[in-house]
Amino acid sequence: MKKLGTVLLISVLGLALFTGCTAKGSDEKTIVVGASPTPHAEILAVAGEVLKEEGYTLEVKEFTDYVQPNLTLANKELDANFFQHLPYLEDFNDKNNTKLVSAGAVHYEPLGLYPGKIKTLDAIVDGSTIAIPNDTTNEARALLLLETIGLIKVDPNAGLEATPKDVIENPKNIAFKELEAAQLARSLQDVDLAVINGNYAIEAGLNVKTDAIAKEEKDSLAAQTYANIVAVRAGDEKSDKTVALMKALTSEKVKAYIEDTYQGAVVPIF
Numbered sequence: 001m002k003k004l005g006t007v008l009l010i011s012v013l014g015l016a017l018f019t020g021c022t023a024k025g026s027d028e029k030t031i032v033v034g035a036s037p038t039p040h041a042e043i044l045a046v047a048g049e050v051l052k053e054e055g056y057t058l059e060v061k062e063f064t065d066y067v068q069p070n071l072t073l074a075n076k077e078l079d080a081n082f083f084q085h086l087p088y089l090e091d092f093n094d095k096n097n098t099k100l101v102s103a104g105a106v107h108y109e110p111l112g113l114y115p116g117k118i119k120t121l122d123a124i125v126d127g128s129t130i131a132i133p134n135d136t137t138n139e140a141r142a143l144l145l146l147e148t149i150g151l152i153k154v155d156p157n158a159g160l161e162a163t164p165k166d167v168i169e170n171p172k173n174i175a176f177k178e179l180e181a182a183q184l185a186r187s188l189q190d191v192d193l194a195v196i197n198g199n200y201a202i203e204a205g206l207n208v209k210t211d212a213i214a215k216e217e218k219d220s221l222a223a224q225t226y227a228n229i230v231a232v233r234a235g236d237e238k239s240d241k242t243v244a245l246m247k248a249l250t251s252e253k254v255k256a257y258i259e260d261t262y263q264g265a266v267v268p269i270f
Contacts, residue, residue, distance in 0.1 A: 031241045032059045033230075034069040034081035038203045039258075039266050040228070043106070043249070044082060046257045050248035056241075058248075064182060066135060067092075073231060074098045079241050082106070082249075083199070085226040087137040087160050099234040104246045105227035107258060108267045109198025111138075111145055112212030116188040121149065121213055124192065127173050131187045131194035134178040136161055141216075141226060142195035143167065146174075149214045160225075202265055209264045218267060227269050 031051065035041045041060050048058035061078065063069045069081040070092050084092075086102050093100060116131075118124065132142040140154075140162040147154050153169035154162050164176040177191055184196045185204035193213075201208060208215050216222040230249065232242050248254065250270040258268045 028240075029055055030057045030059055031245055032061065032077075032079045033245065034061045034063050034072055034078045034083070036069075036083040036199045037062045037064065038199055039107075039109070039262060040082045040199065042261070043254060043258060043266075046254050047245070047248040047251070050251050050253055051244060054244055054248070056244055058245075066181060070096070070098060070100060070231065073100060073233065076233070079236075080230050080232045080245060082228070082230050084229065084231065085137070086229055087225060088135065089229065089231055091136045091160075100231045101234045101237060102229040103232045103237050103242050104250070105229050105269055106249050106254075108218070108223045108227045108269050109265070110208045110212075110215040110217070110267070111141055111195060111197060111222070111226070112201055112206070112208040112216075113145060113149070113193055113195050113214040114185075114188060114201065114206055114212055116191045116193050118192045119213070121151075124151070124172055124174070127175060128192040129175045129177055131177040131179050131184055131191045132164075133181040133184065133195070133197060135181060137226075138181055138197060139163055139178065141222060144222070145195060145214065145216055148216075148220075198265060202262070207263070207265055223267070223269070 033044060035044055041062050044058060044060050051058050066084065069083055072078050073081045089100055089102065092098065133139050137160050140160045143154050143162050146152050151174060152167050155166040155168050158166035179187055181197050182200055184194045185200050185206065188194050198208065230246060236242055255268045258266050
């Protein structure tokens with residue numbers, strides 16, 4: 001009887017170990033990605049259809065800020081994230097001691113200048129207020145857009161770390177209101193103009209082609225510099241999951257979806 005109990009115990013343990021291996025094997029076919037709701041999670045939904053054909057299950061976790069997706073990835077709760085451009089990721093790594101890298105670029109979202117209390121560039125008067133993102137790289141990007149349309153001049157030595165302190169010419173004495181990127185669209189009624197990131201503009205029902213009074217152009221340096229990437233932990237760039245995810249995100253099915261759905265507000269770069 002004692003021997004039979006031992007045999008049964010061994011059998012149960014063996015079954016548990018076997019079941020554990022099966023579960024781990026299943027996990028290897030599940031890719032967990034953090035993303036902004038729009039357009040990233042929407043694009044991932046289409047990529048998930050492609051991945052399913054390759055035997056993978058895609059799980060998308062949505063985030064509404066620019067900090068938690070990277071921290072969650074660094075903590076190994078995600079396999080990848082999809083919401084940011086490379087300059088932001090590099091700045092985040094420097095400031096948070098994380099080791100995240102780009103697995104590849106997918107699309108570009110033109111940054112736009114949207115009307116608030118005033119509706120045209122000609123209506124800008126001395127002391128007008130423009131809201132801009134307060135994170136390092138997107139703030140610099142916003143200032144460079146305003147420079148491109150002739151409103152200000154930025155110290156060329158400031159590069160991608162430019163802030164309002166680096167504005168060396170401001171003939172209309174524009175006042176800059178620095179806000180978290182997610183708050184910019186909601187601030188439009190309180191400011192004259194706002195420079196808004198593509199994903200947050202889309203979430204607010206704004207279209208960069210029809211609503212913005214100025215935007216980054218497709219052939220600009222920003223289109224390449226600020227392309228949205230898939231981020232992974234260093235060392236995972238060539239993992240099976242990463243390769244499968246990137247193949248799906250740069251498929252013809254995803255490209256057609258982006259072009260048909262966003263009509264220029266999101267531009268594939270593959």
